Amino acid sequence: MRKWIIAIVTVILVIALGVAIGFFIGNQEAEDSPEILEDKVLAKQNKQEVEETNELWIATSRQEEKTTPSTEWILKTTYNDCGHTIEEKQNIPTMYVNLTKEELKEKLEKEWNIEKFSREQVVLSRYQHGICKEHYVLREKDGYIAIYTLNQYDQEEFLEMTEISVQYLPELDVENLKQGIHVTGKKELNETIEDYE
Numbered sequence: 001m002r003k004w005i006i007a008i009v010t011v012i013l014v015i016a017l018g019v020a021i022g023f024f025i026g027n028q029e030a031e032d033s034p035e036i037l038e039d040k041v042l043a044k045q046n047k048q049e050v051e052e053t054n055e056l057w058i059a060t061s062r063q064e065e066k067t068t069p070s071t072e073w074i075l076k077t078t079y080n081d082c083g084h085t086i087e088e089k090q091n092i093p094t095m096y097v098n099l100t101k102e103e104l105k106e107k108l109e110k111e112w113n114i115e116k117f118s119r120e121q122v123v124l125s126r127y128q129h130g131i132c133k134e135h136y137v138l139r140e141k142d143g144y145i146a147i148y149t150l151n152q153y154d155q156e157e158f159l160e161m162t163e164i165s166v167q168y169l170p171e172l173d174v175e176n177l178k179q180g181i182h183v184t185g186k187k188e189l190n191e192t193i194e195d196y197e
């Protein structure tokens with residue numbers, strides 16, 4: 001009788017051990033089971049798709065660049081009669097913020113041409129009749145040199161007097177001042193005035 005009991009207990013122990021070992025090995029295999037491998041491949045594919053989607057998004061957003069409140073706003077006007085181009089840097093008007101190039105084109109007045117468009121900088125250009133505001137004429141007035149500007153119709157308008165007396169200037173300079181000395185731009189104006197001082 002005791003031998004039987006020992007035999008049964010032994011069989012039960014062997015079976016239990018077998019089950020335990022089987023369970024352990026099963027777990028080991030489960031880690032790299034085809035199902036899990038498939039999941040890993042899927043995860044990798046997903047990651048790749050997400051990356052591709054991101055790249056596409058970046059490319060699209062680059063195409064649809066929009067103006068921002070800090071976009072540099074540069075206006076270039078070329079005057080037909082003198083050929084000078086005057087460049088003005090301004091703050092972007094609120095009504096032109098957050099627009100794509102196409103949207104901006106629709107909102108702008110017809111005379112403006114979009115020369116450059118990016119998030120950082122917009123350059124607009126146009127042509128205008130007449131001459132620019134950078135034309136000056138020096139003349140003698142009441143014994144002193146006076147500065148005149150030329151308006152867009154090429155007419156002289158008094159701007160201001162200088163403290164330079166024509167009294168001691170060489171005769172040729174006095175003669176030139178009577179004819180009017182034309183200069184272009186503030187730099188040239190200041191240099192010419194300094195020459196007489």
Ligand SMILES: [Zn+2]
Nearest residue numbers: 082084131132
């Ligand atoms: Zn000009």
